[in-house]
Amino acid sequence: MDVIVLLKQVPDTETKIKIDADGKSIDTSDIKWIVNPYDEYAVEAALRLQESDGAMVTILSMGPERAVEAIRTALAMGADKGVLVDDPATEGSDALGKAKVLAAALRSMDFDLVFCGHRAVDDDENQVGIMVAELTGIPHLGMAVSIEVADGKARIERPLEGAKVTLEATMPALVTFGGAHAVWNPRYASLPGIMKAKKKPLEQKTLADLGVSPDEVGAQAAKMQVTSMGLPKERQAGRVLEGDTDEKAKELTRLLHEEAKVI
Amino acid sequence: MAEGVCVITEFRDGAFRRVSFEIASEGRRLADELGGPLLAIALGDGVTEVAPDLGGYGVEKVYVVDDPLLKDYRAETYVPIAAEMLESIEPKVVLSAGSVDGKDLSARLAARLEAGLATDCTELKIEGGALAAKRPMYAGKALAWCSWSEGAWPQMATCRPNVMDCLPPDTAKKAEIEKTNVALPGSNLTLVVKTEKEVGGKLDLTEAETIVSGGRGMKGPENFAMLEELATLLGGTVGASRSAVDSGWRPHADQVGQTGKVVTPTLYIAVGISGAIQHLAGMSSSKYIVAVNKDPEAPIFSKTDYGVVDDLFRFLPVFIEEVKTLKSTC
Numbered sequence: 001m002d003v004i005v006l007l008k009q010v011p012d013t014e015t016k017i018k019i020d021a022d023g024k025s026i027d028t029s030d031i032k033w034i035v036n037p038y039d040e041y042a043v044e045a046a047l048r049l050q051e052s053d054g055a056m057v058t059i060l061s062m063g064p065e066r067a068v069e070a071i072r073t074a075l076a077m078g079a080d081k082g083v084l085v086d087d088p089a090t091e092g093s094d095a096l097g098k099a100k101v102l103a104a105a106l107r108s109m110d111f112d113l114v115f116c117g118h119r120a121v122d123d124d125e126n127q128v129g130i131m132v133a134e135l136t137g138i139p140h141l142g143m144a145v146s147i148e149v150a151d152g153k154a155r156i157e158r159p160l161e162g163a164k165v166t167l168e169a170t171m172p173a174l175v176t177f178g179g180a181h182a183v184w185n186p187r188y189a190s191l192p193g194i195m196k197a198k199k200k201p202l203e204q205k206t207l208a209d210l211g212v213s214p215d216e217v218g219a220q221a222a223k224m225q226v227t228s229m230g231l232p233k234e235r236q237a238g239r240v241l242e243g244d245t246d247e248k249a250k251e252l253t254r255l256l257h258e259e260a261k262v263i
Numbered sequence: 264m265a266e267g268v269c270v271i272t273e274f275r276d277g278a279f280r281r282v283s284f285e286i287a288s289e290g291r292r293l294a295d296e297l298g299g300p301l302l303a304i305a306l307g308d309g310v311t312e313v314a315p316d317l318g319g320y321g322v323e324k325v326y327v328v329d330d331p332l333l334k335d336y337r338a339e340t341y342v343p344i345a346a347e348m349l350e351s352i353e354p355k356v357v358l359s360a361g362s363v364d365g366k367d368l369s370a371r372l373a374a375r376l377e378a379g380l381a382t383d384c385t386e387l388k389i390e391g392g393a394l395a396a397k398r399p400m401y402a403g404k405a406l407a408w409c410s411w412s413e414g415a416w417p418q419m420a421t422c423r424p425n426v427m428d429c430l431p432p433d434t435a436k437k438a439e440i441e442k443t444n445v446a447l448p449g450s451n452l453t454l455v456v457k458t459e460k461e462v463g464g465k466l467d468l469t470e471a472e473t474i475v476s477g478g479r480g481m482k483g484p485e486n487f488a489m490l491e492e493l494a495t496l497l498g499g500t501v502g503a504s505r506s507a508v509d510s511g512w513r514p515h516a517d518q519v520g521q522t523g524k525v526v527t528p529t530l531y532i533a534v535g536i537s538g539a540i541q542h543l544a545g546m547s548s549s550k551y552i553v554a555v556n557k558d559p560e561a562p563i564f565s566k567t568d569y570g571v572v573d574d575l576f577r578f579l580p581v582f583i584e585e586v587k588t589l590k591s592t593c
């Protein structure tokens with residue numbers, strides 16, 4: 001069984017965001033980069049299939065040279081090999097552009113399952129994985145919090161507003177992983193893992209290698225773009241209530257009722 | 264030529280989900296500015312009966328496919344129908360729900376139609392005859408305005424639940440219905456094995472008006488009973504910090520933050536939560552924020568409208584009594 005994990009490198013969630021001088025993106029000058037947390041859940045799920053079914057786990061990422069580091073992290077966790085699509089022509093791609101590149105890369109690989117994060121915590125678009133499923137013509141099982149694979153089928157559980165749903169699709173299928181850290185508890189890269197990762201195959205590809213024309217992706221092909229970016233209005237630290245417990249409880253009730261009118 | 268706005272509704276268990284009315288209301292406003300009709304697509308099993316009600320929110324015409332096979336959302340059935348409808352009605356702008364199923368549907372549609380899609384928008388406007396959308400990025404640590412390229416069709420956006428103002432419905436107004444029968448693919452569909460409702464009909468955090476969240480300061484799962492009680496009194500639901508979820512005190516679906524749910528309730532009460540950057544990212548857009556924390560230096564206080572520095576185990580029981588008294592008098 002072949003499992004391909006689509007993995008994106010994103011800014012550390014601790015990052016305090018600053019807007020770049022261009023006014024359309026963030027200042028990346030002193031950012032620490034990490035593996036997108038949801039993609040880490042996807043890697044963990046893939047590695048469990050590697051253990052139980054001998055699945056071959058390949059990491060596929062599109063991004064600049066620095067994304068090699070994120071792939072190496074996944075290899076150190078236990079993935080078998082990595083592919084980075086690094087081409088300056090992909091810069092400025094919208095979600096569809098990114099999905100086209102990833103779908104083209106998948107076409108050149110063998111897979112039974114494609115695993116993604118449910119969203120990348122940088123642009124929070126929540127669409128690249130789903131678009132890859134559409135472009136590849138395979139089912140998408142979204143926001144999985146559990147997965148079982150048997151008899152050529154994948155079965156997941158997912159939360160739906162106010163309910164839990166169990167879905168099943170025939171493979172090949174694409175699964176996006178949701179839940180929380182506590183659900184997947186992704187393993188850490190061990191020291192021997194990090195040593196081994198250095199010797200694992202990591203291929204770099206360009207658009208030409210994938211047969212994708214640069215006109216199909218990048219800023220000029222994007223259907224949608226960011227025109228300006230700003231920081232949210234700083235919330236003003238409000239009132240800290242005074243008095244003993246009884247007084248504070250009374251005052252809070254009054255404020256919520258009379259001033260905020262929310263209770 | 265493409266004109267007007269089309270909303271793709273979400274119908275489940277015999278009723279439209281509230282977010283459908285929110286996007287219809289928002290769609291009405293945009294259609295008035297654009298100067299075109301407001302149309303809707305309604306797919307589902309038994310949706311015909313309620314489809315005319317969309318008129319109450321300003322929808323002029325609803326394109327309906329009503330079929331038992333459409334009981335649950337599935338890309339294999341919904342996407343081809345919706346894509347075909349959009350190609351024939353040619354709206355300029357398409358709005359859909361930023362819900363679990365709505366996100367799947369809209370991303371698939373955008374890929375199929377080669378369209379640009381702005382997800383989880385919190386504000387929409389018309390600029391120079393085209394859509395402009397504001398959407399949070401980095402879990403709300405940044406806000407971006409997006410626009411569509413010249414000639415890009417359709418301009419697609421999903422709206423976050425609970426954000427767009429919902430018009431009070433004009434129940435006298437009914438929308439015109441156009442029913443279509445389509446041949447649905449019957450085999451090799453994603454199988455919906457089962458659907459289990461949350462016990463007690465727990466509201467989803469993304470759709471709740473009031474959220475009472477607990478963190479590590481709650482000390483253990485048993486103490487969340489106090490938060491449940493408060494949330495029930497306020498008609499809300501309980502959330503949690505990652506620490507509380509990691510400790511196994513609360514289910515993962517309760518986690519609020521950058522790697523949990525991003526929420527926008529009217530009232531957010533954080534109890535025993537320090538206010539780490541990843542938590543703040545998920546709840547800073549709440550209208551009113553209250554924090555209860557014994558540490559006056561806790562970062563959460565920089566975001567609160569009303570801060571209570573106190574031991575939560577002392578404060579909460581007294582506060583719950585106060586709320587009960589208020590509720591019994593009004």
Ligand SMILES: Cc1cc2nc3c(=O)[nH]c(=O)nc-3n(C[C@H](O)[C@H](O)[C@H](O)COP(=O)(O)OP(=O)(O)OC[C@H]3O[C@@H](n4cnc5c(N)ncnc54)[C@H](O)[C@@H]3O)c2cc1C
Nearest residue numbers: 478479480504505506520521522523535536537542557575
């Ligand atoms: C990649 C990544 C993603 C993350 N994503 C999220 C996320 O989505 N959501 C999230 O919440 N966190 C997230 N975190 C974790 C985050 O960094 C914090 O560790 C977490 O939010 C802290 O939870 P807490 O406030 O409950 O606990 P603490 O930081 O331990 O705070 C507990 C608070 O309770 C107060 N307290 C204790 N006892 C009492 C009492 N008796 N009365 C009153 N107050 C009391 C204390 O003063 C303290 O302020 C993420 C971290 C990483 C690395």
Ligand SMILES: Nc1ncnc2c1ncn2[C@@H]1O[C@H](COP(=O)(O)O)[C@@H](O)[C@H]1O
Nearest residue numbers: 006007062116117119120125126127128
């Ligand atoms: N540049 C990328 N390289 C590899 N995978 C990606 C990339 N961008 C997005 N993805 C995948 O798509 C998911 C959703 O991303 P997004 O739509 O950006 O929120 C991520 O969790 C990844 O699994």
